[in-house]
Amino acid sequence: MAPSSAIAADVALPVDLENFKPSEYIQTEHNSRLYLENQNLKKRVKELVEFQLAHPKLAKPSTREEIDAEKKVTLEIDIKKKYIRAQMAVIKTLYRSSVMKVRDEKEQTAKSRSHNDGLILGLNNLKYEEQSLRSEISAAENHDHKYKKLPLISVEDFLAEFPQYEDASEHDLMTARIEHEHQVRMKLEERRQEKLKQKQKLIAEVKKGKDDLTKLDGMVEKFIEAAEPISKALAIE
Numbered sequence: 101m102a103p104s105s106a107i108a109a110d111v112a113l114p115v116d117l118e119n120f121k122p123s124e125y126i127q128t129e130h131n132s133r134l135y136l137e138n139q140n141l142k143k144r145v146k147e148l149v150e151f152q153l154a155h156p157k158l159a160k161p162s163t164r165e166e167i168d169a170e171k172k173v174t175l176e177i178d179i180k181k182k183y184i185r186a187q188m189a190v191i192k193t194l195y196r197s198s199v200m201k202v203r204d205e206k207e208q209t210a211k212s213r214s215h216n217d218g219l220i221l222g223l224n225n226l227k228y229e230e231q232s233l234r235s236e237i238s239a240a241e242n243h244d245h246k247y248k249k250l251p252l253i254s255v256e257d258f259l260a261e262f263p264q265y266e267d268a269s270e271h272d273l274m275t276a277r278i279e280h281e282h283q284v285r286m287k288l289e290e291r292r293q294e295k296l297k298q299k300q301k302l303i304a305e306v307k308k309g310k311d312d313l314t315k316l317d318g319m320v321e322k323f324i325e326a327a328e329p330i331s332k333a334l335a336i337e
Contacts, residue, residue, distance in 0.1 A: 151173075
């Protein structure tokens with residue numbers, strides 16, 4: 101995007117103004133043309149002034165030669181003035197065109213700045229998301245996962261039992277070890293349930309035996325009570 105002013109804002113102006121050449125600092129084509137036409141106008145005005153100074157107007161021309169010379173000078177001055185007016189018209193046109201182009205450049209600059217601001221905002225959002233993701237990844241990596249506390253068999257023992265996992269990744273190997281631990285625990289749970297059933301069965305049998313003994317004790321007591329009169333009768337005889 102070209103700068104919106106005739107002289108770029110980032111170009112430092114010289115301190116020595118006597119040797120200052122504006123043409124060296126103008127960076128846009130339309131401003132260069134405007135500067136050139138201004139120089140042409142300056143040149144024509146200078147020529148007019150020099151011509152007028154070289155041909156001062158006679159107060160009262162009396163001879164034919166003086167009258168003709170005065171007319172010739174006046175005609176030349178009029179021609180030079182016409183050139184100056186034409187040059188000024190060119191400059192006005194170029195100036196209006198330059199102003200319009202500067203406005204367009206400012207508008208384009210504003211659009212570009214807005215677009216760049218949007219890109220910068222998007223970049224900052226991406227950086228923020230990146231930082232958030234990195235924080236989450238770091239937290240996940242440093243998290244005290246429960247699976248790390250599982251009493252798994254060592255990697256060496258596991259690979260010795262399951263050599264097909266020799267080339268597995270760390271993740272797949274850990275998954276396989278956890279699954280192996282799960283299967284082992286399921287089998288142990290089945291055995292525990294079987295033992296529990298056996299225990300319940302034994303408890304039931306023991307309880308039944310106790311109940312039978314209790315009944316037998318009752319029967320024995322009743323028998324003793326029933327036999328007591330007989331024992332007394334036998335004792336009297």
